[in-house]
Amino acid sequence: MPEFKHKDIIALRDLTRGDMELLLKTAESMREINSREIKKVPTLRGKTIINLFYESSTRTRTSFEIAGKRLSADTVNITPSSSSATKGETLADTALNLLAMKPDIIVMRHSVSGSHYFLSKKLPNCSIINAGDGTHEHPSQGLLDMLTIRDHFGRLDSLKVAIIGDITHSRVARSNIQGLTKMGSEVFLAGPPTMMPPGAAKLGNVTVCKNIKEAIADADVVMMLRIQQERQGKTLMPNAREYSRYFGLNPENLKLARPGAMVMHPGPINRGVEMSSYVVDGAQSHILRQVENGVAVRMSMLYHVCGGEIE
Amino acid sequence: MNLFIRGGRVVDPGQNIDEILDIRIENGVITETGKNLEPLSGSEVIDAAGKYAVPGLIDMHVHLRDPGFEYKEDIITGSLAAARGGFTSVACMPNTNPVIDNKAVAGYITNKAKSHGFCNVYPVGCITHGMGGERLSEMGELKEAGCVAVSDDGKPVKNAELMRRALEYAKGIGIPVIAHSEDISLVGEGVMNEGFTSTEIGLKGIPRVAEEIAVARDVMLAEYTQSPIHIAHLSTGGGVRIIREAKARGVKVTAETAPHYFILTDDAVRGYNTNAKMNPPLREACDVEAVREGLRDGTIDCIATDHAPHHLDEKDIEFDAALNGIIGLESSLPLSLALVDDGILTFNQLIEKMSCNPARILGLDRGTLKRGAIADITLIDTLAEWVFETGQLASKSMNSPFFGCKMKGAAFATILGGRVVYRIDRLAGK
Numbered sequence: 001m002p003e004f005k006h007k008d009i010i011a012l013r014d015l016t017r018g019d020m021e022l023l024l025k026t027a028e029s030m031r032e033i034n035s036r037e038i039k040k041v042p043t044l045r046g047k048t049i050i051n052l053f054y055e056s057s058t059r060t061r062t063s064f065e066i067a068g069k070r071l072s073a074d075t076v077n078i079t080p081s082s083s084s085a086t087k088g089e090t091l092a093d094t095a096l097n098l099l100a101m102k103p104d105i106i107v108m109r110h111s112v113s114g115s116h117y118f119l120s121k122k123l124p125n126c127s128i129i130n131a132g133d134g135t136h137e138h139p140s141q142g143l144l145d146m147l148t149i150r151d152h153f154g155r156l157d158s159l160k161v162a163i164i165g166d167i168t169h170s171r172v173a174r175s176n177i178q179g180l181t182k183m184g185s186e187v188f189l190a191g192p193p194t195m196m197p198p199g200a201a202k203l204g205n206v207t208v209c210k211n212i213k214e215a216i217a218d219a220d221v222v223m224m225l226r227i228q229q230e231r232q233g234k235t236l237m238p239n240a241r242e243y244s245r246y247f248g249l250n251p252e253n254l255k256l257a258r259p260g261a262m263v264m265h266p267g268p269i270n271r272g273v274e275m276s277s278y279v280v281d282g283a284q285s286h287i288l289r290q291v292e293n294g295v296a297v298r299m300s301m302l303y304h305v306c307g308g309e310i311e
Numbered sequence: 312m313n314l315f316i317r318g319g320r321v322v323d324p325g326q327n328i329d330e331i332l333d334i335r336i337e338n339g340v341i342t343e344t345g346k347n348l349e350p351l352s353g354s355e356v357i358d359a360a361g362k363y364a365v366p367g368l369i370d371m372h373v374h375l376r377d378p379g380f381e382y383k384e385d386i387i388t389g390s391l392a393a394a395r396g397g398f399t400s401v402a403c404m405p406n407t408n409p410v411i412d413n414k415a416v417a418g419y420i421t422n423k424a425k426s427h428g429f430c431n432v433y434p435v436g437c438i439t440h441g442m443g444g445e446r447l448s449e450m451g452e453l454k455e456a457g458c459v460a461v462s463d464d465g466k467p468v469k470n471a472e473l474m475r476r477a478l479e480y481a482k483g484i485g486i487p488v489i490a491h492s493e494d495i496s497l498v499g500e501g502v503m504n505e506g507f508t509s510t511e512i513g514l515k516g517i518p519r520v521a522e523e524i525a526v527a528r529d530v531m532l533a534e535y536t537q538s539p540i541h542i543a544h545l546s547t548g549g550g551v552r553i554i555r556e557a558k559a560r561g562v563k564v565t566a567e568t569a570p571h572y573f574i575l576t577d578d579a580v581r582g583y584n585t586n587a588k589m590n591p592p593l594r595e596a597c598d599v600e601a602v603r604e605g606l607r608d609g610t611i612d613c614i615a616t617d618h619a620p621h622h623l624d625e626k627d628i629e630f631d632a633a634l635n636g637i638i639g640l641e642s643s644l645p646l647s648l649a650l651v652d653d654g655i656l657t658f659n660q661l662i663e664k665m666s667c668n669p670a671r672i673l674g675l676d677r678g679t680l681k682r683g684a685i686a687d688i689t690l691i692d693t694l695a696e697w698v699f700e701t702g703q704l705a706s707k708s709m710n711s712p713f714f715g716c717k718m719k720g721a722a723f724a725t726i727l728g729g730r731v732v733y734r735i736d737r738l739a740g741k
Contacts, residue, residue: 013511019420091629112629113513114583134631136513174513199507 012178014110026300044073127305142175157184165225166195190215316349319359367399369669369688379408384620390428397722398688417456462489478538492525518527523549548601567613570646572654585633620708645718686729
């Protein structure tokens with residue numbers, strides 16, 4: 001079995017195709033555990049995992065917590081409202097204090113891109129897993145999306161994947177672009193030009209499309225991104241109504257995709273904005289499969305950064 | 312105390328001198344420059360064979376952080392850093408605490424520099440009262456108190472009418488205006504240049520046009536009011552082009568850039584390197600090329616450092632939270648000398664941009680080796696090879712992207728009013 005040589009998982013940009021294949025393969029075997037009646041194995045017994053969430057999150061934090069618990073690790077959650085962040089303690093000091101309690105893994109979400117690299121340098125003996133950093137990457141989301149796509153198509157190469165929305169501010173888009181293009185698929189981006197970062201086409205095997213129709217046409221996968229009124233509201237778009245008319249996914253424009261194309265969304269969904277409810281709840285939606293795979297993928301990530309040792 | 316500099320290659324652009332000469336200094340003043348002079352008895356003699364002797368270098372854009380932020384730098388350490396970098400004069404920006412918008416703060420700086428400093432320190436006063444961007448500062452009093460220019464550096468004057476009035480008023484007073492030209496609304500929450508690198512590493516971008524729009528506005532206001540204006544820390548190709556065109560029309564605009572803008576691109580930010588975070592941000596290769604061309608064709612008049620010391624605690628943190636700026640006084644000379652090696656500037660032109668032009672723009676009686684001039688002289692060893700390391704700094708702060716870089720060229724000696732304030736060969740281990 002190939003080895004996973006990384007102490008941390010911060011960005012899919014840092015991983016090879018082989019690394020990602022290993023993580024996905026392990027995730028598949030983890031999924032078997034999740035379907036048992038007793039959903040717990042002793043793999044990480046005695047390991048301590050701290051979930052340090054500087055940004056609010058329900059899905060990702062819960063998913064990491066369940067993943068750790070199913071592997072028998074001790075998991076502790078720290079969120080900003082109850083943490084030292086409000087007392088003016090620096091990230092480095094918080095981390096060093098936590099380190100003094102000897103955790104094996106810190107799973108962090110932080111609003112500043114690259115803060116995990118900073119943390120990793122400060123904590124050479126602790127594994128760092130990125131649960132989302134600013135507008136940089138969200139590797140566990142990228143991996144769970146890839147697992148969901150592979151479940152459906154049996155492969156991750158030679159697929160046409162459309163990613164639609166605010167590419168500039170999306171860490172989900174960056175992780176998926178890195179992962180999917182390394183696996184041999186082609187990514188088509190669309191969104192208002194106000195949300196398309198310069199040089200996006202140079203991120204890999206990526207095409208920037210003029211409109212959503214061009215991106216969806218013959219796509220195997222249509223991945224919609226969350227539009228956040230609080231972030232994009234002021235100058236990047238007129239309002240949700242216009243956004244949904246020109247950049248939203250609905251049963252009509254979904255017909256442009258390949259028959260049976262997958263519809264995905266990292267959540268939480270703004271129904272009626274980036275996606276119509278008919279699509280969210282429709283037959284082509286894989287959104288809840290994504291969530292389900294999230295636990296397995298995160299179990300795999302925790303397992304591999306711990307050296308992949310099975311007791 | 313008299314001084315005699317023997318056998319240096321004297322380069323004085325103002326007098327069109329470039330030959331091996333001796334310099335005789337009496338009571339802090341250059342009394343004679345010529346071949347085969349003899350020192351007055353009792354003079355200290357410096358053998359400058361193989362070295363260049365040039366008018367003392369002038370950095371017209373530094374932050375000495377004193378008063379208010381002495382944990383980053385103060386007038387003593389900052390002026391020592393200047394002397395070690397070959398600078399005999401610096402102009403320090405007013406974003407201190409309190410800001411330099413009154414006689415008392417300006418006087419504190421000039422007095423402390425005179426009694427304890429290692430170079431001439433000229434304060435730059437605020438354009439607006441309290442640097443608040445709302446009403447004019449007392450520029451007349453600031454000038455009387457020793458300020459050589461006004462600027463709201465770091466906080467551009469947003470209101471165009473106020474900037475217009477500032478230019479008009481300053482022209483009447485006879486004090487130059489230094490513009491930090493940046494449109495804050497376009498900067499937004501940006502922390503680095505907007506380009507492919509920011510896209511890839513997911514940091515919020517600052518577009519070039521944030522600088523270019525503001526340079527255009529400020530140049531147009533200067534043209535309309537027929538007032539001089541000096542544009543600080545030019546970083547973009549568009550900014551260079553706007554100034555080139557304005558100069559061709561006869562607008563009284565001058566401009567400076569800093570070594571990092573003609574050497575580094577935003578690639579230096581990769582790895583979330585906070586020592587490559589500054590404002591304006593490092594741009595792309597085409598901008599570096601344009602800035603170098605602007606230096607070459609004379610569009611850019613000066614090389615300043617924008618020496619911006621920050622404490623480790625303000626840099627060794629998450630990228631978005633890190634403060635903008637890098638130190639520059641102790642690395643500027645070798646980094647700028649590379650322009651001569653690269654054929655962008657002649658040595659003579661380099662000295663113009665690092666001494667004569669800043670003196671002219673700020674109206675200083677320096678930047679020359681004429682008989683009767685104050686003996687501010689820098690001796691440069693253009694062949695000295697060394698590595699820029701944190702251990703040797705005079706500055707209190709260690710924020711630079713150039714640590715570990717091999718440097719070629721150094722100040723051999725820095726002479727301030729006829730007094731040797733720094734000599735490389737007196738350093739331990741050198």
